[in-house]
Amino acid sequence: xxxxxxxxxxxxxxxxxxxxxxxxxxxxxxxxxxxxxxxxxxxxxxxxxxxxxxxxxxxxxxxxxxxxxxxxxxxxxxxxxxxxxxxxxxxxxxxxxxxxxxxxxxxxxxxxxxxxxxxxxxxxxxxxxxxxxxxxxxxxxxxxxxxxxxxxxxxxxxxxxxxxxxxxxxxxxxxxxxxxxxxxxxxxxxxxxxxxxxxxxxxxxxxxx
Amino acid sequence: xxxxxxxxxxxxxxxxxxxxxxxxxxxxxxxxxxxxxxxxxxxxxxxxxxxxxxxxxxxxxxxxxxxxxxxxxxxxxxxxxxxxxxxxxxxxxxxxxxxxxxxxxxxxxxxxxxxxxxxxxxxxxxxxxxxxxxxxxxxxxxxxxxxxxxxxxxxxxxxxxxxxxxxxxxxxxxxxxxxxxxxxxxxxxxxxxxxxxxxxxxxxxxxxxxxx
Numbered sequence: 001x002x003x004x005x006x007x008x009x010x011x012x013x014x015x016x017x018x019x020x021x022x023x024x025x026x027x028x029x030x031x032x033x034x035x036x037x038x039x040x041x042x043x044x045x046x047x048x049x050x051x052x053x054x055x056x057x058x059x060x061x062x063x064x065x066x067x068x069x070x071x072x073x074x075x076x077x078x079x080x081x082x083x084x085x086x087x088x089x090x091x092x093x094x095x096x097x098x099x100x101x102x103x104x105x106x107x108x109x110x111x112x113x114x115x116x117x118x119x120x121x122x123x124x125x126x127x128x129x130x131x132x133x134x135x136x137x138x139x140x141x142x143x144x145x146x147x148x149x150x151x152x153x154x155x156x157x158x159x160x161x162x163x164x165x166x167x168x169x170x171x172x173x174x175x176x177x178x179x180x181x182x183x184x185x186x187x188x189x190x191x192x193x194x195x196x197x198x199x200x201x202x203x204x205x206x207x208x209x
Numbered sequence: 210x211x212x213x214x215x216x217x218x219x220x221x222x223x224x225x226x227x228x229x230x231x232x233x234x235x236x237x238x239x240x241x242x243x244x245x246x247x248x249x250x251x252x253x254x255x256x257x258x259x260x261x262x263x264x265x266x267x268x269x270x271x272x273x274x275x276x277x278x279x280x281x282x283x284x285x286x287x288x289x290x291x292x293x294x295x296x297x298x299x300x301x302x303x304x305x306x307x308x309x310x311x312x313x314x315x316x317x318x319x320x321x322x323x324x325x326x327x328x329x330x331x332x333x334x335x336x337x338x339x340x341x342x343x344x345x346x347x348x349x350x351x352x353x354x355x356x357x358x359x360x361x362x363x364x365x366x367x368x369x370x371x372x373x374x375x376x377x378x379x380x381x382x383x384x385x386x387x388x389x390x391x392x393x394x395x396x397x398x399x400x401x402x403x404x405x406x407x408x409x410x411x412x413x414x415x416x417x418x419x420x421x
Contacts, residue, residue: 048329050270052270052329057327057328057329059327059328073323073327075323075326075327075328077326077327078326081319081322082319082322082323082326082327083317083319083323084316084317084319084320084323085316085317086292086314086315086316086317086320087314087315087316088222088314089222089224089312089313089314090292090312090314090316092222092224092312093277093292093294093312093314096275096294096296096312097268097275097328099271099275100268100270100271100275100328100329101328189317
């Protein structure tokens with residue numbers, strides 16, 4: 001398990017997201033990356049069936065095809081403090097909760113793409129879709145050889161800036177707060193929570209103001 | 210769900226538990242452990258002591274309430290917590306073993322707060338089970354005693370308190386795929402129970418005998 005940054009890959013103007021992803025794939029191959037396997041990250045949201053006293057308890061289940069034996073459970077309230085990783089068999093229990101919580105298909109988010117390898121780095125670019133409509137491109141970059149967040153900030157910055165069309169000068173906001181809190185070492189939950197942050201902001205931007 | 214993701218879903222995990230229960234007095238427990246050591250052989254892990262802390266939670270806003278429990282080892286603190294859900298017992302009277310659905314998943318240590326804060330479960334009670342576990346092929350045998358679990362002043366650490374009774378609980382169980390399999394799993398459990406008959410009488414758990 002290494003350090004992972006999850007970023008938005010800006011789609012150039014005049015291109016569809018799918019075209020941009022295809023171009024990015026070609027660019028990575030030209031840079032000497034090796035094509036690996038396809039991957040999917042999915043997020044299902046469960047809502048309470050009836051109202052309980054207190055704020056509604058909404059939670060999200062995130063699945064990653066590269067972590068096929070795990071599922072990630074992220075409550076809407078306090079994701080950093082309450083989220084857990086469980087064996088995939090926990091999914092069977094969610095069916096038992098159907099009288100209390102149910103999943104809304106309309107809120108499902110999916111990121112689908114192919115991963116690429118380059119020495120110690122894994123890059124996973126994918127298209128983000130909500131209800132079948134494409135919303136953008138997500139770029140996940142992992143440095144597999146280093147588990148300590150703070151040591152690789154500069155290296156990661158340099159690496160992602162060779163791929164991104166517009167350079168960034170800081171880690172993703174979620175990681176900045178983790179670095180500030182001195183959180184080491186990282187786990188895959190840190191990656192999943194970055195996806196979660198992104199899904200949340202994409203979903204919120206869809207709600208008409 | 211993507212077919213790739215389905216590989217490891219709960220469908221392909223055995224989820225039916227077949228079990229028999231019994232109890233022995235403390236004075237007889239050594240005889241039983243001796244017999245079990247003989248029957249199960251000296252594979253690593255056989256006859257190892259365990260000390261597990263169980264917490265039971267329920268979600269009472271639906272009827273019937275949803276009851277789950279978490280378990281963690283007090284001996285090894287690097288192993289994950291366990292989440293367990295038991296389905297209702299298959300109440301067909303001519304059955305000779307208890308058959309229940311079981312969902313068993315390893316989890317992060319934050320599972321208690323996730324259940325309470327994240328899902329709205331309530332903690333009902335907790336206890337500690339101390340004893341020895343054995344395995345023979347697919348059958349798991351545990352001999353253990355229930356202890357109270359008093360908390361210290363801060364409420365965070367738990368140590369085994371007083372034993373709840375003078376006897377040990379014996380459980381012989383196996384987990385297998387449900388449905389019509391070629392190999393009935395209850396046979397394994399019954400066969401093993403037969404071999405212990407002279408020391409402990411193992412029976413199916415009957416909820417009707419519980420005090421209401």
